[in-house]
Amino acid sequence: MPIRSDPAPAAIAPGARGNDALDQADHPASEVLRFGPDQPLRLDSGRQIDHLQIAYQTYGTLNADRSNAILICHALTGDQHVASRHPVTGKPGWWSDMVGSGKPIDTDRYFVICSNVVGSCMGTTGPASTNPATGEPYGLDLPVITIRDMVRAQVKLIDHFGIETLFSVAGGSMGGMQVLQWASTYPERVFSALPIAAGAKHSSQNIAFHEVGRQAVMADPEWRGGRYFREGTSPKKGLAVARMAAHITYLSDDALHRKFGRNLQDRDKPTFGFDADFQIESYLRHQGMTFVDRFDANSYLYLTRAMDYFDLAADFDGRLANAFKGTRTRFCVVSFTSDWLFPTVESKAVVRALNAAAASVSFVEIETDRGHDAFLLDEPELFATIRGFLSSAAHARGIV
Amino acid sequence: MNAPSTQPPRNVARVDHLAIAELVTPGTRVLDVGCGDGQLLTLLEATRGIDGRGIEISQKGVNECVARGLSVIQGDADTDLVDYPDDAFDYVILSQTLQATRRPRHVVEQMLRIGQKAIVSFPNFGNWRIRGLITFTGRMPVTGNLPHTWYDTPNIHFCTIRDFVALCDEVHAKIERGIALNAHGQRIGLNAPWWFWNLFGQQAVFLLSR
Numbered sequence: 001m002p003i004r005s006d007p008a009p010a011a012i013a014p015g016a017r018g019n020d021a022l023d024q025a026d027h028p029a030s031e032v033l034r035f036g037p038d039q040p041l042r043l044d045s046g047r048q049i050d051h052l053q054i055a056y057q058t059y060g061t062l063n064a065d066r067s068n069a070i071l072i073c074h075a076l077t078g079d080q081h082v083a084s085r086h087p088v089t090g091k092p093g094w095w096s097d098m099v100g101s102g103k104p105i106d107t108d109r110y111f112v113i114c115s116n117v118v119g120s121c122m123g124t125t126g127p128a129s130t131n132p133a134t135g136e137p138y139g140l141d142l143p144v145i146t147i148r149d150m151v152r153a154q155v156k157l158i159d160h161f162g163i164e165t166l167f168s169v170a171g172g173s174m175g176g177m178q179v180l181q182w183a184s185t186y187p188e189r190v191f192s193a194l195p196i197a198a199g200a201k202h203s204s205q206n207i208a209f210h211e212v213g214r215q216a217v218m219a220d221p222e223w224r225g226g227r228y229f230r231e232g233t234s235p236k237k238g239l240a241v242a243r244m245a246a247h248i249t250y251l252s253d254d255a256l257h258r259k260f261g262r263n264l265q266d267r268d269k270p271t272f273g274f275d276a277d278f279q280i281e282s283y284l285r286h287q288g289m290t291f292v293d294r295f296d297a298n299s300y301l302y303l304t305r306a307m308d309y310f311d312l313a314a315d316f317d318g319r320l321a322n323a324f325k326g327t328r329t330r331f332c333v334v335s336f337t338s339d340w341l342f343p344t345v346e347s348k349a350v351v352r353a354l355n356a357a358a359a360s361v362s363f364v365e366i367e368t369d370r371g372h373d374a375f376l377l378d379e380p381e382l383f384a385t386i387r388g389f390l391s392s393a394a395h396a397r398g399i400v
Numbered sequence: 401m402n403a404p405s406t407q408p409p410r411n412v413a414r415v416d417h418l419a420i421a422e423l424v425t426p427g428t429r430v431l432d433v434g435c436g437d438g439q440l441l442t443l444l445e446a447t448r449g450i451d452g453r454g455i456e457i458s459q460k461g462v463n464e465c466v467a468r469g470l471s472v473i474q475g476d477a478d479t480d481l482v483d484y485p486d487d488a489f490d491y492v493i494l495s496q497t498l499q500a501t502r503r504p505r506h507v508v509e510q511m512l513r514i515g516q517k518a519i520v521s522f523p524n525f526g527n528w529r530i531r532g533l534i535t536f537t538g539r540m541p542v543t544g545n546l547p548h549t550w551y552d553t554p555n556i557h558f559c560t561i562r563d564f565v566a567l568c569d570e571v572h573a574k575i576e577r578g579i580a581l582n583a584h585g586q587r588i589g590l591n592a593p594w595w596f597w598n599l600f601g602q603q604a605v606f607l608l609s610r
Contacts, residue, residue, distance in 0.1 A: 330471070332466065333473075348483075351473055351483075352483045355453075355473075355483065355484055355485070355488065356484075356485045356488075358429075358488065360453075360471040361453075361471055361473060362462070362465070362466045362470070362471050362472050362473060363462075363472075363473035363474050363475070364459065364462050364463065364466065364474050365459070365474050366459065367459065381459060381463065384463050384467070385463055385466055387467070388463060388466045388467025388468075389466050389467075391467065391469075392466070392467065392468065392469025392470075393469070395469060396469065
């Protein structure tokens with residue numbers, strides 16, 4: 001299939017937005033693939049993106065058989081810089097403990113691909129990207145994106161590499177949703193699948209939390225109906241509050257208690273005011289403030305919406321097992337005991353469905369008090385599980 | 401499983417696994433409930449070419465299995481077997497685990513629902529050594545085969561071979577074959593009467609069908 005790499009459309013000049021992070025939307029610090037209107041990205045909404053840009057990173061070497069590729073799908077606020085320094089924050093890649101030479105996802109052995117998802121803001125087409133039709137950022141003119149749309153874009157990237165079957169697709173949280181979507185929609189192209197801390201649907205409670213976040217963004221007077229770039233404003237306060245609320249859901253009560261308890265921040269007694277008296281307040285404010293420097297508010301709306309819409313069973317008359325009917329993919333499902341955003345019961349529902357579909361499935365519930373975020377952290381049992389699962393799958397696939 | 405099962409001495413364990421393997425038709429689908437570190441599944445895959453799955457309660461066991469390339473899910477036989485559809489497997493195996501389940505009857509019933517056939521192996525509490533220990537010491541037996549004291553044993557539902565046969569009756573399971581192994585891992589003659597099996601069998605393996 002011929003892939004045309006179009007020249008970059010007329011984009012807003014670097015620096016013109018007064019925000020390093022949002023420059024990444026048009027000028028990402030990674031590889032880029034562009035598609036023209038002859039190869040539009042068709043979306044679940046019935047609309048399409050005519051000028052698709054995909055920003056991605058790769059690690060390791062694709063072997064001659066093209067059989068050793070692992071696609072990593074990132075979470076809501078993640079990006080393609082899995083194991084590379086973040087171009088805006090300067091921090092190490094979000095999964096640099098997991099991906100690299102000699103790491104569980106071993107780049108000496110596997111060819112690792114990670115692309116920024118559609119709707120995000122790190123270089124793949126999203127609301128902060130310049131709309132070639134107008135020369136302005138898309139804003140809310142971008143069609144609503146679904147998890148399946150993200151996967152469709154990834155398929156284009158995989159096709160570009162000439163990879164018939166991915167050795168593995170792995171990801172946590174929203175990344176895990178993409179893994180399940182891949183396995184369901186393209187079973188013959190996925191040799192093994194690793195959905196971590198995810199589920200086959202977004203629960204009512206999860207949607208509720210996302211709605212709080214979106215309302216916080218949209219209630220910020222600087223949001224301006226999503227046209228803040230044009231108006232020279234920035235809904236930082238709203239986005240920071242959204243991040244603060246969400247961040248609580250990524251941690252567990254025990255972890256918060258262990259880290260902060262009721263400790264006061266740089267003071268001996270309460271101030272009888274509304275300053276950040278408690279360490280947890282100060283921590284959340286910091287989380288909120290640093291987040292807005294690297295993320296686009298409209299992207300936050302689009303991606304949370306994509307997660308809310310995700311319900312894999314809904315496409316199969318509510319029978320999740322049918323989403324995996326006849327699959328030959330090897331699955332390894334992982335959950336964490338203290339994750340209340342995607343609790344173990346969600347993973348077990350996936351495992352049950354896979355069992356009913358007679359799929360090859362392993363399932364590990366890892367004991368930790370670190371909550372949903374555990375998939376990003378140094379969790380030895382997670383590393384051991386992924387290393388073991390991939391090694392045995394590699395053996396079965398004949399990867400040396 | 402609720403807890404690690406009592407593993408008999410190594411040489412006996414092998415015989416026990418081999419006895420199970422003999423009951424499994426090659427190329428079938430097998431679920432091993434309480435599969436531990438995956439030894440039996442590995443043996444069955446190697447010698448019988450089965451398509452195997454496992455359930456194991458311990459994270460360590462599951463990780464060892466996953467690293468071996470087995471498809472094993474972390475779960476509890478007492479609660480998680482209900483999640484499997486009817487007739488999902490040709491064989492459902494419960495090896496040295498029955499005595500550690502909270503509801504052995506429920507587990508056996510579920511096994512026969514999920515599998516066309518069930519294979520159950522367990523230590524025989526009716527063995528003469530056990531009887532002797534209780535009779536002469538007046539205390540719960542602790543042996544090489546059953547090394548736990550009564551207060552810290554995972555084995556909460558010991559039974560004898562006759563007890564198990566009675567349970568099969570109650571759940572209307574048909575005993576297709578039975579194998580009793582003595583303390584040396586040798587098989588007790590097929591023609592021996594139940595009382596003889598119950599007295600001299602240290603372990604038993606049963607193949608059941610509905």
